[in-house]
Amino acid sequence: MKVRVASAGTGKTASLVLRYLELIASGTPLRRIVGVTFTRKAADELRVRVAAAIEEVLQTGRHLSFVASGGSRAAFQEAAREIAGATLSTIHGFMAQCLRLAAPLLHLDPDFSMLGDWEAQAIFEEEWQTLRYLAQDPHHPLFGLVSDELTEPLLHLFSRRSLAEVFEPAAGEANQHLLQVYQTVYAAYEARLGANLLSPSELERKALELTRHPRALKRVRERVKVLLVDEYQDVNPLQGAFFAALERAGLPIEIVGDPKQSIYAFRNADVSVFRKALREGEPDPPLTHSYRHSRVLVRFLNGLTRYLAKEGLGFGLEEAPPVEGVRPEQGRLEVHWVVGELPLEELRKQEARVLAGRLAALRGPIEYSQMAVLVRSYNSVHFLEEALAEAQIPYVLLQGRGYYERQEVRDLYHALRAALDPRGLSLAVFLRSPFGQHTETGPLKPLELPQIEGVLQADDPLGRLAQHWPSVYERLRQIQAQARLMAPLEVLKFLIRAPLMDGRPYHDFLEPRARENVDALLFYFAPRPPQNLEGLLERLELLSRQADAGDVPQSGEGVQILTVHRAKGLEWPLVAVFDLGRKHVHQAQPLYLGQGREEGLLKQWVALPETPAFEGFKEQIKRLEEEESYRLLYVAASRARDTLLLTASASHGQPEGWGKVLEAMNLGPASPPYHRPDFHLQTWPYRPAPPVRVLSQPEPSQPSPWVDARFEPEPFPPLFSPSAYKRLEAEPLPLPDPEEGEAVPGRARAIGTLVHYAIGQNWSPDNPQHLANLEAQEVMFPFGPDERKGIMAEVQALLEHYQELLGRALPWPRDEDYPEFAVALPLGSTVWQGVIDRLYRVGQQWYLEDYKTDQEMRPEQYFVQLGIYLTAIRQAWQIEPEVRLVYLRFGWVERLDKAILEAALGEIMPKGEGLRR
Numbered sequence: 082m083k084v085r086v087a088s089a090g091t092g093k094t095a096s097l098v099l100r101y102l103e104l105i106a107s108g109t110p111l112r113r114i115v116g117v118t119f120t121r122k123a124a125d126e127l128r129v130r131v132a133a134a135i136e137e138v139l140q141t142g143r144h145l146s147f148v149a150s151g152g153s154r155a156a157f158q159e160a161a162r163e164i165a166g167a168t169l170s171t172i173h174g175f176m177a178q179c180l181r182l183a184a185p186l187l188h189l190d191p192d193f194s195m196l197g198d199w200e201a202q203a204i205f206e207e208e209w210q211t212l213r214y215l216a217q218d219p220h221h222p223l224f225g226l227v228s229d230e231l232t233e234p235l236l237h238l239f240s241r242r243s244l245a246e247v248f249e250p251a252a253g254e255a256n257q258h259l260l261q262v263y264q265t266v267y268a269a270y271e272a273r274l275g276a277n278l279l280s281p282s283e284l285e286r287k288a289l290e291l292t293r294h295p296r297a298l299k300r301v302r303e304r305v306k307v308l309l310v311d312e313y314q315d316v317n318p319l320q321g322a323f324f325a326a327l328e329r330a331g332l333p334i335e336i337v338g339d340p341k342q343s344i345y346a347f348r349n350a351d352v353s354v355f356r357k358a359l360r361e362g363e364p365d366p367p368l369t370h371s372y373r374h375s376r377v378l379v380r381f382l383n384g385l386t387r388y389l390a391k392e393g394l395g396f397g398l399e400e401a402p403p404v405e406g407v408r409p410e411q412g413r414l415e416v417h418w419v420v421g422e423l424p425l426e427e428l429r430k431q432e433a434r435v436l437a438g439r440l441a442a443l444r445g446p447i448e449y450s451q452m453a454v455l456v457r458s459y460n461s462v463h464f465l466e467e468a469l470a471e472a473q474i475p476y477v478l479l480q481g482r483g484y485y486e487r488q489e490v491r492d493l494y495h496a497l498r499a500a501l502d503p504r505g506l507s508l509a510v511f512l513r514s515p516f517g518q519h520t521e522t523g524p525l526k527p528l529e530l531p532q533i534e535g536v537l538q539a540d541d542p543l544g545r546l547a548q549h550w551p552s553v554y555e556r557l558r559q560i561q562a563q564a565r566l567m568a569p570l571e572v573l574k575f576l577i578r579a580p581l582m583d584g585r586p587y588h589d590f591l592e593p594r595a596r597e598n599v600d601a602l603l604f605y606f607a608p609r610p611p612q613n614l615e616g617l618l619e620r621l622e623l624l625s626r627q628a629d630a631g632d633v634p635q636s637g638e639g640v641q642i643l644t645v646h647r648a649k650g651l652e653w654p655l656v657a658v659f660d661l662g663r664k665h666v667h668q669a670q671p672l673y674l675g676q677g678r679e680e681g682l683l684k685q686w687v688a689l690p691e692t693p694a695f696e697g698f699k700e701q702i703k704r705l706e707e708e709e710s711y712r713l714l715y716v717a718a719s720r721a722r723d724t725l726l727l728t729a730s731a732s733h734g735q736p737e738g739w740g741k742v743l744e745a746m747n748l749g750p751a752s753p754p755y756h757r758p759d760f761h762l763q764t765w766p767y768r769p770a771p772p773v774r775v776l777s778q779p780e781p782s783q784p785s786p787w788v789d790a791r792f793e794p795e796p797f798p799p800l801f802s803p804s805a806y807k808r809l810e811a812e813p814l815p816l817p818d819p820e821e822g823e824a825v826p827g828r829a830r831a832i833g834t835l836v837h838y839a840i841g842q843n844w845s846p847d848n849p850q851h852l853a854n855l856e857a858q859e860v861m862f863p864f865g866p867d868e869r870k871g872i873m874a875e876v877q878a879l880l881e882h883y884q885e886l887l888g889r890a891l892p893w894p895r896d897e898d899y900p901e902f903a904v905a906l907p908l909g910s911t912v913w914q915g916v917i918d919r920l921y922r923v924g925q926q927w928y929l930e931d932y933k934t935d936q937e938m939r940p941e942q943y944f945v946q947l948g949i950y951l952t953a954i955r956q957a958w959q960i961e962p963e964v965r966l967v968y969l970r971f972g973w974v975e976r977l978d979k980a981i982l983e984a985a986l987g988e989i990m991p992k993g994e995g996l997r998r
Contacts, residue, residue: 090373253692375412395711421767475639909991
């Protein structure tokens with residue numbers, strides 16, 4: 082395996098393009114060359130550049146050394162024809178292509194599909210929940226080993242499965258039990274995926290399995306002559322094992338990368354894979370000419386990498402060759418320290434102001450839109466936002482913490498969750514959000530923490546809320562009503578835009594940045610809206626766990642703020658790295674993994690807390706994280722082309738974090754100030770921020786009378802049905818319990834649908850053909866044979882009750898008969914549209930009937946619905962029918978008082994509008 086180290090800005094992509102030209106000129110067809118990189122964007126860029134280089138050879142004769150003969154020119158002409166179909170893809174794309182070549186040999190469907198990491202985790206969680214339920218049985222093999230405490234370790238282990246082919250328990254019974262449970266859940270997960278579905282990690286496992294199958298491996302070798310791999314420092318152990326196996330099988334592989342830029346351990350990348358290749362492979366000369374950096378930045382980066390390599394902080398000497406600058410520009414380096422006897426939290430405020438002042442001073446040759454400020458942690462961003470806003474410097478936040486963990490998105494999530502179940506965490510978040518602001522003591526103000534605590538600890542939280550803060554209680558009831566009535570996407574729109582807080586919508590309480598985020602949430606769900614509210618909430622919860630679900634890019638122009646991880650692969654004329662004094666903080670993990678190799682398999686040993694290996698594995702991980710943090714510093718500093726600003730704070734004059742590196746390079750807070758055109762070093766003693774001076778303002782002009790005018794929402798949609806209104810007003814039914822013999826959701830609806838359809842068709846319960854037609858209706862599709870049998874038995878019994886009523890309680894025969902009679906009644910801004918089960922005339926008397934299959938007789942539930950039907954018939958036909966409810970289970974006909982129906986209809990009548998007879 083040929084290995085090349087390519088530092089930042091040294092023309093790595095250009096070297097790959099030249100290598101393509103060399104291979105084509107040597108007679109290797111382009112269709113037999115595979116180029117692999119990490120992202121689709123990078124693969125597409127490489128394809129464009131290779132195509133342009135081939136075209137340049139053919140059109141201009143440039144790179145004539147590659148075209149020494151007519152045969153070579155023909156090879157380039159052939160390559161030009163093949164470029165569109167050449168294999169330039171991601172690692173997973175190449176693995177998938179290999180698997181499709183030999184899928185039957187691996188018991189895999191050649192037309193397999195891919196699913197995302199979050200979808201894979203959702204399936205794994207479902208199988209874990211299933212096991213938790215099944216393991217309650219005393220006869221289950223894992224009875225007594227399954228508990229809630231295992232959830233977090235299992236999910237963590239699942240997320241790390243690209244680190245090893247096999248997980249083994251370290252010493253300790255708890256570790257053995259965990260692996261036993263994990264293997265059971267993982268086996269069920271794999272069974273769910275079957276032969277036609279793969280997640281990225283399972284794709285890697287299958288690809289590694291392919292390399293151990295001689296016939297499958299032969300098929301790949303027959304099609305691929307050379308493999309070029311870019312960004313090799315970011316591969317994970319399974320990917321590295323796959324490439325190593327291909328290389329052992331005789332496939333020439335050439336890799337290029339930069340261990341100094343290996344910063345994705347949280348995605349399971351492992352820099353030791355590159356180091357092993359560098360140690361055991363054939364090293365190519367490193368790329369040592371920087372085409373990106375100005376001269377002063379080349380000197381600084383050489384000094385930085387030399388110091389870190391010498392101290393063994395993140396990389397070794399062989400991974401950090403010195404580079405030479407190609408550009409003539411001198412450039413500029415600035416280092417600014419803020420020192421004081423105060424905590425870092427306070428010093429950072431001045432550090433941000435110092436940085437804002439320098440950005441303003443350097444504007445001119447460099448526009449704000451050509452500047453970027455990089456931070457190690459999202460926790461540093463709010464200092465920058467305040468300082469830049471104070472200095473009136475425009476800025477955009479390109480990527481922040483996970484989008485689905487943003488406060489405004491979680492506010493909406495918990496408001497929806499509280500609408501379904503108003504208690505616990507969701508109710509607490511709802512009360513702390515803008516939705517929880519009240520007007521009981523005057524202007525709109527938020528509830529205080531003791532008040533929220535009092536609500537949550539009450540025996541009846543909603544009762545206490547209604548008693549003390551009725552405005553908040555009524556707001557929650559409004560949201561609950563809309564959640565029962567509207568489609569999930571419409572409920573989300575209602576939450577964001579409806580004037581719920583003293584005439585103001587939630588949208589009005591957000592900063593512009595947050596408004597764009599909630600608007601983006603609507604755009605995300607619009608193409609594929611969830612079918613129910615529970616589905617929407619589940620999708621939001623799963624998405625919130627994705628590390629890659631970045632914040633929505635902010636619109637506009639200005640200084641760009643983003644994390645160092647998001648900046649990798651990008652560059653700007655001016656880059657500032659803020660808050661170098663922030664220390665690395667290790668995030669505790671529910672378990673730790675230790676590396677190992679045995680019998681040719683990649684293994685990781687698993688250790689839970691309070692087991693012997695736990696502390697040792699933890700220290701290993703902490704050491705690896707600290708090494709990666711120094712590589713992160715190199716990535717941050719190498720993003721600048723011309724000007725680099727470094728700022729740090731030092732409490733009591735003691736540098737921390739990356740600041741210690743600057744101090745070791747004689748660029749610390751105690752170093753003497755230095756000023757020259759290409760280098761600036763300065764230490765700023767802490768000074769409190771000056772008070773904000775309030776300028777006298779002229780008397781404001783009087784606003785136009787329509788400024789505060791709002792379009793109040795209508796009480797109901799433009800087109801609405803009485804049955805939907807009934808579902809809105811009625812109390813939600815309790816969830817059924819199949820263990821107690823209660824019907825599963827959907828059964829009652831199926832019975833009602835079939836009975837109404839049969840009555841409308843005048844079908845008989847004694848006619849086998851009629852019953853067969855009913856059983857073939859679409860509403861029966863979700864049910865199994867036994868369920869269908871039970872449903873049809875109940876439907877037949879209800880139809881028999883109906884037949885018994887005919888000619889006795891229900892007049893028969895009839896002079897005019899209209900089954901399933903559609904009506905529409907305009908009331909205010911809403912048209913009420915529904916279907917009368919039966920409208921008929923016997924002699925001079927008209928009858929309006931509604932048939933019910935309910936388990937209990939509660940006529941008051943249908944007063945509004947039947948009031949609408951009665952009013953519609955009165956207005957359209959000028960008749961006075963007798964209105965009746967027919968309860969088929971009880972064989973009972975309930976005659977309804979029209980005055981009661983008219984009074985019930987008043988609930989939905991627009992103000993000032995009466996019923997017309």
